[in-house]
Amino acid sequence: MKTPALLSLLAGALLPALGAAQDAAAAGAALAKASRCYSCHDATAQLIGPPYLAIASRYRGDRSVMEVVLARKILLGGGGNWGDVPMVPNEHVKPADALKLARWVLSQAPAGKN
Amino acid sequence: MGKLPGTAVIGLSACLLLSAAAGAAPLSGEIRDLNGKPVADALITLTSKLPGPTATTVFSNAAGKFSFPARDGLAADAATVSVRALGYELLESTTHHRQAGPQDLLVIVKATSNQNATAPPSAWLAGGDREATSTFVLDCIGCHEVPAPQFRNYANAIADIPGSDRATIASHGWGAIVKYMNFISAEEFSRGGEEKPLDAQNVYSVGNGERVVSYLTQRFPGRMDHVSGYSWGAPLAVTPKTAIYEYEVPRPNAIREAVLLGDPQQLYVADVSSNHLFKVDPVTGQTSTVTIPWKGPVGPHSLHRGPDGSLWVAPFVTSAVSHLDVKTGAWQSFPMRTPEGKPVGIHDLSAGAAHTLLTDPQGHIWFSDIANNSVGNLDPANGKIEIYRAPEVPGRPGNGSLYGLAMSSDREHVWYSQVAIGHFGSFNIKTRKFEDSVVLPMNSGPRRLAISDDDILYVPLYGSGQLIAYDTRNHKQLGIYDLPDRASAPYAVTWDPVRKVVWIPTSNADVIYRFNPADKSIAALPMPRTGAFLRMVDVDPRSGRLITSYSNIVQQVHGPRMALIIEPGDGAYQKKELAR
Numbered sequence: 001m002k003t004p005a006l007l008s009l010l011a012g013a014l015l016p017a018l019g020a021a022q023d024a025a026a027a028g029a030a031l032a033k034a035s036r037c038y039s040c041h042d043a044t045a046q047l048i049g050p051p052y053l054a055i056a057s058r059y060r061g062d063r064s065v066m067e068v069v070l071a072r073k074i075l076l077g078g079g080g081n082w083g084d085v086p087m088v089p090n091e092h093v094k095p096a097d098a099l100k101l102a103r104w105v106l107s108q109a110p111a112g113k114n
Numbered sequence: 115m116g117k118l119p120g121t122a123v124i125g126l127s128a129c130l131l132l133s134a135a136a137g138a139a140p141l142s143g144e145i146r147d148l149n150g151k152p153v154a155d156a157l158i159t160l161t162s163k164l165p166g167p168t169a170t171t172v173f174s175n176a177a178g179k180f181s182f183p184a185r186d187g188l189a190a191d192a193a194t195v196s197v198r199a200l201g202y203e204l205l206e207s208t209t210h211h212r213q214a215g216p217q218d219l220l221v222i223v224k225a226t227s228n229q230n231a232t233a234p235p236s237a238w239l240a241g242g243d244r245e246a247t248s249t250f251v252l253d254c255i256g257c258h259e260v261p262a263p264q265f266r267n268y269a270n271a272i273a274d275i276p277g278s279d280r281a282t283i284a285s286h287g288w289g290a291i292v293k294y295m296n297f298i299s300a301e302e303f304s305r306g307g308e309e310k311p312l313d314a315q316n317v318y319s320v321g322n323g324e325r326v327v328s329y330l331t332q333r334f335p336g337r338m339d340h341v342s343g344y345s346w347g348a349p350l351a352v353t354p355k356t357a358i359y360e361y362e363v364p365r366p367n368a369i370r371e372a373v374l375l376g377d378p379q380q381l382y383v384a385d386v387s388s389n390h391l392f393k394v395d396p397v398t399g400q401t402s403t404v405t406i407p408w409k410g411p412v413g414p415h416s417l418h419r420g421p422d423g424s425l426w427v428a429p430f431v432t433s434a435v436s437h438l439d440v441k442t443g444a445w446q447s448f449p450m451r452t453p454e455g456k457p458v459g460i461h462d463l464s465a466g467a468a469h470t471l472l473t474d475p476q477g478h479i480w481f482s483d484i485a486n487n488s489v490g491n492l493d494p495a496n497g498k499i500e501i502y503r504a505p506e507v508p509g510r511p512g513n514g515s516l517y518g519l520a521m522s523s524d525r526e527h528v529w530y531s532q533v534a535i536g537h538f539g540s541f542n543i544k545t546r547k548f549e550d551s552v553v554l555p556m557n558s559g560p561r562r563l564a565i566s567d568d569d570i571l572y573v574p575l576y577g578s579g580q581l582i583a584y585d586t587r588n589h590k591q592l593g594i595y596d597l598p599d600r601a602s603a604p605y606a607v608t609w610d611p612v613r614k615v616v617w618i619p620t621s622n623a624d625v626i627y628r629f630n631p632a633d634k635s636i637a638a639l640p641m642p643r644t645g646a647f648l649r650m651v652d653v654d655p656r657s658g659r660l661i662t663s664y665s666n667i668v669q670q671v672h673g674p675r676m677a678l679i680i681e682p683g684d685g686a687y688q689k690k691e692l693a694r
Contacts, residue, residue, distance in 0.1 A: 086271035
């Protein structure tokens with residue numbers, strides 16, 4: 001009986017975590033929409049700027065630092081990293097939201113490779 | 115004190131504690147440069163949290179002297195001083211006391227060749243290919259000034275991209291920003307419509323995109339942090355009593371037009387991104403909202419004073435024309451559908467020389483219908499609508515975006531402009547036939563019209579920066595006049611029936627021009643801050659004050675969004691009252 005109980009315990013512990021992750025992903029997507037990130041970026045397709053998947057993949061081993069750096073990039077814009085098109089500054093985004101967006105973008109690396 | 119949008123680009127500003135002056139003496143002062151020379155024609159702005167306007171601006175005279183209206187009581191509070199003087203930057207503001215005299219303000223500025231912080235964006239469009247610039251202005255300047263500071267920062271970001279093929283890098287960078295702007299504007303203009311995902315591919319392939327990118331790549335290949343040589347280009351239309359009162363309105367908003375109505379008078383300001391208007395008390399600065407009771411989205415756009423002091427509101431979203439009795443607060447709405455059930459895209463309602471709603475002899479309100487390239491009328495007695503589609507103009511595309519509208523004094527004709535195809539003409543209300551047709555250069559951009567008491571039609575040319583005077587009784591053009599700044603993007607004209615002048619608000623030069631038909635002279639009334647995207651000016655029939663707003667309409671653009679009351683300070687309307 002121990003095994004099912006353990007599984008049950010594990011499931012009980014994991015399910016809220018999974019739910020929280022899904023909530024965070026949905027909140028991130030909503031914030032990106034409200035911040036008009038989608039005018040230049042898509043999850044997987046190259047539009048004006050690189051897809052979120054590409055950004056997250058590039059920095060998957062360096063997330064803790066890149067969260068902070070990317071948040072600054074969201075606010076200030078700039079170029080030279082993904083081709084020759086600069087990113088526009090996003091003065092309408094609050095710094096706290098920029099950090100949330102950066103975390104959300106970097107969370108989109110392929111599963112198991114973070 | 116909250117940071118006002120635009121303050122950062124006016125120039126350096128200094129905070130100063132203005133201690134209370136005895137009595138209600140006007141706060142006055144002078145402005146000098148570092149060599150002690152007085153600076154004329156400077157705009158001195160005091161921003162405070164006192165009840166009333168957010169900011170008050172006056173102008174320095176030839177001796178560098180200026181004086182703020184006494185009733186502002188600004189001396190009793192902390193205030194921020196900012197200065198807009200072309201070719202100068204603010205160094206210091208301080209107070210000094212004359213012996214046994216009132217407190218004075220001393221403003222010290224430093225001459226600089228770089229006008230990046232003080233010149234309007236149009237300064238960057240001076241010279242070059244006139245035709246190409248007209249086309250660019252018409253293509254590109256509809257939501258905010260260009261090149262705005264954000265635009266210039268982006269040019270610098272392009273310049274910072276490493277690589278030797280600068281033309282390709284510039285083309286890619288400007289191409290991206292045009293796509294971005296098209297996407298943003300499509301989203302902005304879909305506001306209030308059905309919730310549906312934007313078609314990125316469609317948005318990215320607007321017809322003028324490549325033309326705009328080509329212009330930008332050639333015109334702005336490098337950094338954009340220095341501009342010089344700009345002047346207002348005309349004598350200033352100011353006196354020692356000229357004052358500009360600016361009122362911040364709550365954000366988010368996309369404010370459009372403003373009028374002064376009621377007793378006591380209140381500023382009504384249209385917010386095209388909502389179903390409400392802001393109501394601002396000019397004395398206290400207190401703001402409330404007045405909601406149009408319409409079941410769907412409206413987007414209040416054009417405001418017209420009714421002859422009885424009521425308010426008529428034309429919508430941005432195809433919905434309903436609304437009427438407000440400002441005394442009782444009662445609304446009445448008129449659904450706008452063609453007899454065939456198609457939506458009507460109203461731009462203007464018929465106005466006469468007093469810039470007040472004018473009906474035809476049958477009581478019908480005429481309107482321009484930009485969606486159907488038509489003129490039409492609404493019978494407010496029964497809500498019936500008629501639509502008359504404009505004839506094709508030979509050699510021009512079919513949909514001309516029928517835009518501005520004005521009614522002749524005999525109420526037998528409405529005159530209309532077609533901004534997209536360089537054309538204006540007339541429609542005979544009696545015969546229901548289109549009559550006059552005046553073809554202009556394609557990229558001239560005739561926008562919102564005005565007609566004088568003697569039926570001279572004034573047509574602002576947004577693209578080419580000119581003004582046309584056209585005698586509608588004799589069907590002949592009296593003149594075409596270059597504005598001092600050809601990239602100023604004159605959005606509208608308003609006839610001033612007491613001063614007998616034409617006011618010309620501009621969207622890209624932070625200025626209202628004043629044209630005097632008697633001597634064909636032009637004067638300039640500059641605004642205190644950059645980003646002052648002006649659309650319509652109304653002249654308050656009681657006081658002769660000018661009512662307008664800064665109406666930047668894309669949320670990403672951090673330009674000012676304020677309603678304005680401008681006291682020209684010429685005493686014209688007071689003299690009119692005395693003469694009665």
